[in-house]
Amino acid sequence: MKITDIRVIVTCPGRNFVSVKIVTDEGLHGVGDATLNGRELAVATYLTEHVVPTLIGRDPHRIEDIWQYLYRGAYWRRGPVTMAAIAAIDTALWDIKAKAAGMPLYQLLGGASRDRLLVYSHAQGTTIEEAVENFGRKHELGYRAIRAQTGLPGMPHVYGTGPYSVTNDADLDAMPREEVWSTSKYLNYIPGLFEALRRTYGWDVELLHDSHHRLTPIEAARLGKDLEPYRLFWLEDAVAAEHQEGFRLIRQHTTTPLAVGEVFNTIWDARLLISEQLIDYIRMTTVHAGGVTPMRKIADFAAIYNVRTGAHGAMDMSPICLGANAHLGMWAPNYGILEYAGYSEEMLEVFPHAWRFEKGDLYPGEAHGHGVDINEELAAKYPYKRAYLPVNRLEDGTLWHW
Numbered sequence: 571m572k573i574t575d576i577r578v579i580v581t582c583p584g585r586n587f588v589s590v591k592i593v594t595d596e597g598l599h600g601v602g603d604a605t606l607n608g609r610e611l612a613v614a615t616y617l618t619e620h621v622v623p624t625l626i627g628r629d630p631h632r633i634e635d636i637w638q639y640l641y642r643g644a645y646w647r648r649g650p651v652t653m654a655a656i657a658a659i660d661t662a663l664w665d666i667k668a669k670a671a672g673m674p675l676y677q678l679l680g681g682a683s684r685d686r687l688l689v690y691s692h693a694q695g696t697t698i699e700e701a702v703e704n705f706g707r708k709h710e711l712g713y714r715a716i717r718a719q720t721g722l723p724g725m726p727h728v729y730g731t732g733p734y735s736v737t738n739d740a741d742l743d744a745m746p747r748e749e750v751w752s753t754s755k756y757l758n759y760i761p762g763l764f765e766a767l768r769r770t771y772g773w774d775v776e777l778l779h780d781s782h783h784r785l786t787p788i789e790a791a792r793l794g795k796d797l798e799p800y801r802l803f804w805l806e807d808a809v810a811a812e813h814q815e816g817f818r819l820i821r822q823h824t825t826t827p828l829a830v831g832e833v834f835n836t837i838w839d840a841r842l843l844i845s846e847q848l849i850d851y852i853r854m855t856t857v858h859a860g861g862v863t864p865m866r867k868i869a870d871f872a873a874i875y876n877v878r879t880g881a882h883g884a885m886d887m888s889p890i891c892l893g894a895n896a897h898l899g900m901w902a903p904n905y906g907i908l909e910y911a912g913y914s915e916e917m918l919e920v921f922p923h924a925w926r927f928e929k930g931d932l933y934p935g936e937a938h939g940h941g942v943d944i945n946e947e948l949a950a951k952y953p954y955k956r957a958y959l960p961v962n963r964l965e966d967g968t969l970w971h972w
């Protein structure tokens with residue numbers, strides 16, 4: 571089999587997605603997600619100008635060799651742009667291999683380790699009352715694990731707390747929106763949210779929370795301790811993880827489970843956190859970790875240390891990435907949970923998919939490959955729109971982690 575064409579497809583059915591479609595001389599094709607929220611065209615250009623020309627004519631079955639060729643061969647390794655580009659190629663190649671083998675991707679990876687995948691959704695509000703109410707709506711939809719976020723009294727909109735909308739993380743702002751943050755107000759207010767959730771919905775639902783990199787290690791340790799009575803499934807991105815040793819300090823102080831990894835690009839970014847058992851869940855995801863090939867290795871490495879997977883699945887990862895994550899999750903012996911933020915109707919029309927959601931679980935489906943495709947004609951109807959993620963400042967104007 572030979573690769574005859576690789577198309578890089580940029581589309582904006584409500585938010586920007588970058589996809590790769592690899593076509594072969596045997597009529598099989600595969601697709602991969604290359605979306606890097608807010609920096610989409612950097613990846614599209616990296617692919618078109620630097621990657622695609624080197625792959626035409628190659629054997630698509632040589633996935634590992636092509637991955638090494640793009641990773642080691644470029645000399646300039648790692649980084650979100652490079653790894654999203656490699657991920658898209660790698661995911662499309664696994665899609666082709668599984669289709670050629672006549673089986674769903676999870677079968678090729680080693681077969682199912684479970685029947686279904688527990689997923690988590692989001693509930694948020696500008697106040698605790700609003701967040702508790704919205705949590706109830708998600709609970710009624712059947713979700714058994716829900717991430718809860720609330721705004722802070724007297725503060726303008728903060729991350730993940732605005733009115734629910736399918737595009738609300740990056741509602742196509744023409745310039746980066748500036749948000750305001752106060753750690754002390756947050757640390758005082760947030761335990762009240764989880765107290766209210768447990769009081770209202772009891773103990774039969776998993777609670778998650780995302781601090782979005784905004785705390786220092788000692789602040790995160792304090793929050794972890796304060797949340798212990800509510801038995802969280804995890805506390806996510808408590809600190810900016812460049813400072814990995816900071817997790818030692820958090821770990822010494824709290825039994826609240828810790829999750830991190832959505833901005834990691836390679837297994838090296840997670841090496842210390844996993845091998846020292848400083849975290850409980852590794853949240854790396856197919857598109858940002860370099861594809862299915864490294865995701866398998868990360869899962870196996872994490873399993874040695876009892877760290878479970880919890881892949882990032884906000885809606886800025888396309889339905890293709892969700893499909894690949896679902897197949898990896900079906901196989902991984904140490905699967906933990908998968909984020910499933912959901913997509914709009916327009917998005918799902920552009921990306922026909924075999925996975926389905928039912929009663930709090932995701933099923934990857936039995937279609938051959940990873941089960942997600944792209945409707946190129948429809949994709950062309952939604953041209954790219956420049957969009958930014960917000961930035962974050964402390965009340966005195968200091969630029970802070972977003």
Ligand code: GCO
Pocket residue numbers: 607739780782832882883884885886909959
């Ligand atoms: C999450 C994330 C997202 C990110 C977004 C950035 O846990 O789902 O934190 O909301 O902010 O994916 O593009």
Ligand code: MG
Pocket residue numbers: 780782806807832
């Ligand atoms: Mg997050």
